[in-house]
Amino acid sequence: MAAVQDMDAGITRASMRRVVFGAIIGGTIEWFDYFIYASASALIFGKLFFTGTSPLVGTLASFGTFAVGQLVRPIGAIVLGNLGDRIGRKPILVTTFILMGASTFCVGLLPTYASIGVLAPVLLIVCRLAQGFGAGAEYAGASIMMLEYAPPNRRGLYGSIGSIGSAAGLMLGTLVFTLLQLLPDEQLLSYGWRIPFVASAILVGVGFWVRTRVGESPMFEKVAEHREVQRLPLKSLVLSERKSLLQIFALAAGLQMGTYIFLTYIISYLTEQARFASGTATYLVFFAGIAATIVTPLFGWLSDAIGRKKVFGGAALLAAICVFPYFWLIDTRNVVLAGIAVVVLGGVVIQAMAGVQGSLFGEVFSTKLRYSGFAVGREVSAAVFGGLSPLIATALVAATGGAPWGVSIYLIAVLLLTFAVTLFVPETHKAALKL
Template sequence: MQATQSTAQPRRAAMASFIGTTIEWYDFYSYATAAALVFGPLFFPGESRLLGLLASFGSFAIGFLARPIGGVLFGRIGDKLGRKRALMGTLTLMAVATVLIGCLPTYAQAGWIAPVALVALRVLQGIAVGGEWGGAVLLAGEHAPKGRRTFFASFAQLGSAGGLILSMLAFSAVSRLEPEAFMAWGWRLPFLASAVLLAVGFVIRMSVNESPEFEAMQASGDVAKQPLAEAFKAWPLIALAIGANVYGIAGVYFSNIFMISYATQYLQLDRAMILDCMFWVAVLQFFVQLGAATLADRFGTRRMLVILAAFAVVVPFIMLPLVRMGESHTVFAGVAIATLAESGYYAIIAGFVSGMFAARIRYTAISLSYQVCGAFAGGLTPLLATVLADRFFPLWWPMAIFYAGFAALSLSCVLLIGRSRPVADEPALDARAA
């Protein structure tokens, strides 16, 4: 009976992490997609397309700036009271904020109250996802069989692809409405659907036991009293972890979010066609992440990260010319090539980074490193890319250099982590982090 339970719990924890993060990222990506398509004219109207789009992406970026708050808040809960308890809180907060966004009046209906309320709810979304990621990675990774942390932790990362697929399906469906209906009420439906997803997520997460590593800490009395203060003592590692995460975050938001607005508003490509392409890219992303995690378990996580980040430096010089051709197959091919690098890197960076820190501060440390990175690399990437597109259009190379730059930064940080920790694989890192 015990053997059956010990086999079932790691799989159940991986599935619960995947389902939970899928719901969280569905909500987060729904806002991002709406920011690219409708929030500008509905909540930030004006004569300038650029200013409306920048204001919309600015509200998107605010959610990222709130993510470190969520990482610290729920990191403390997760390190002191348990991973599972923190995750139930993040799921509830995200779903409530998302449903309320779907109920908001527009600027035409409520004036300045509408954008202020939108930004406030976006902040709550940011706090929720800021606490979600670290807990989901740990719930799966700390239940994992020995030597398989990277693979099991990657199931939390799969939620990004799963959430993007659901979000693209939802917006692809409502975008087929008449333009007037889509702008009037169609865009609200993906947000309101979050209420159903919340119920599903709750049931699944309640079926998972607390992390064995956290239970062992509780039993030994080794629970950190001040997780944040202890985490700051490891600030050189946190700084390297922030840099290592940059490409996994910025690359995805460049290709999956900025490219929607670039293709539809600058290249004047059909909105439904772009969303269809992004849906199939999200499907590809899902399978690439599974494949990359499997290869990392076999050949070494750091080796895979170095290969993928090095490839990413040349990716934008292939992707952007293909997208600019404007055909559905060239748009898909361009973004798909980027997805091979981005998704593979994103899938395995979580297990790599989580192995850098001791279990007693791990929730706080990895949440802080990931969410501080997300505040800048994720929130500002669509904004800065939009400024470059508007300033240099029709030239594409400035955006390619921007993309190559953040890939090179992550490559450098992964190499530095490897030098400071000469053993390449996560089990060794785990032992040294304690």
Template structure:
């Protein structure tokens, strides 16, 4: 007859479980902090592209042409993101997730501070926009490297029954980064005269120095992913190319990851970037009013994403993500009629409803995507899938949206475009198998 464990026997196990729980929470916080800083930098660029970069770096006689040129540089960052995901995924699957997280944050900090120090077109001519695009590409590479690593670190450290909740932690960096960026913008808009155009726009970029230093300290203190460490202990460093392995062994998972990532990225940039440009150009609302809408919507997203992660652990990733995708389909029809009313509270309601749908689909996404790939190629699969989804969705939205409004004279065409992207994501989520009960460790073993 087996002996019952004594209190002394169970104490080490209990302490070990508590330590793992503390470590998981520490990692979730570190991924959130770093991601918030990176998205602060990324959204700050998007806001400045929508507001002043056309005048400062692409001056023409046609203000709309200048703005389209500035928004095109915003899109360039998205084109660079898959390359960042491929490179970081390659090394993240071979040498570890933690190093890539630190390097991505450092790269983003250097690029953002560089933008803040960059001379304008009036000072150095065509070299200014060339350097701006170069720094924007660096930002894109950094974000491409960042998201997959942050998502995996949170999910792979999490308790098995809390992977979606912990995986939502780096997602919170998106709305929190937007809140930080727009609060800083609200403060700098209070500068008098031409001070904002002359030097005030640089201040938010230079503030990034302090934020990045904080993020680096926090990230250097976390431990490597236990699943990655265990996989390397079993088989050693992989000798194959992770990207080739994903393309040949997991093509369906990769395609589902791409299309499942489109709608949330698209709606995120409608709410956080496009309405700032569109609302200012059409003069529907003042800049402070638009920034207020973005900040309030971002605050709602923080709570909604956490709740979506919690529900995804209880009800399944697929059910919650599909609810969000269908909600985004509906908002394709409702968002712009409400926003174009010119009534602040109706436009605010449009942003809040879209944020709820976005959060329901975006919150469970790290767990949903991470569970589609084995440990040996998970960084690459998640990063490449998510980043290509962002190109097809989010990266093109500000540029395509502005072009559609210019071509049709109405925002309804943008709403139809968003509806189409949301339908694509809904179908992809519907075709994705439920993975809430999958053991990530077992998945790694079965792939060998």
């Protein structure tokens, strides 16, 4: 089986820089898009697109549109992931970028319910569907490119690059929304919320220019050279690498739920249950984004040193242990204690898992099926445990009279499932990538 090291000599520093920057900008725009949408769902959309409902129903409805985007991600993963294994990584990564960027820009131009009635939320959902379809193959593709370009002993570090971009996007999105909330409510609701959606076109333009200049993955070229490209990658995946696919689904479950609870839904909990000002809530998540940007590559590097399973599984177990203390600290309504909870769990512990997923999720598959396996396993899990999490969390907290114990038990169960599955996944940090 050929390994990445066989092709190291042909990879120039310039090409490596383009791949790295392409992965970072892709992760940044994906999570910038998703975070500003999640923030707007928690703070804005219920008032503008679901007029005439109670605050709770409006929040549930707006989080419902957020979930819709997650539910379509597996479709994007299946369609685009298959193409990524058939025609190459590069064209699909350009496509995902255009889909995500164009749909986000269009959200910023949408008329509200007051202008066109029920058509407004319908158009919002259409934009969200396009965004989710593109995102279904974005992270997997960017991580795979990094993995297939990286030196063999640094795949964990390079595989964390996409998550660094995600953390940067989270940080940028929270910063923008924090600044926007300095506007008077009337201005924020009339035009202010549109600014980040429209301004995302700048990031998209830069990212598009970079990605069109990135070369094809050397590992995919090797697969094509050996005539190993599969005509129906998804069928081959189910027939020959089904076990790995199911393992990735379970591994992604705890990570997805933890990320979306600790870094997106929590804004709603901080404002509606703990009674923090909305600006304070986004500040706390902003600091979590700073922490995540710093620690994510450290966990990727650590996984190269001691193994993927120890870092990923250990973080899942630690996160499960910390769930109840996390909500207890927030419920003190002390901004310092709440900040410690949000930063430590959302910005550090969960990021240990995020920093390793790019390498771990890709290394368990052969190159000829890697895009499909990574994308489908992760995104089906994201649809079930990621996008639905804010909606489920809102409903569980409402059902328990504002108490967090219901959502805590649910979250702990999923994190423990992820930890348990980690024990059965093969350790891959010293293994060569397979064709």
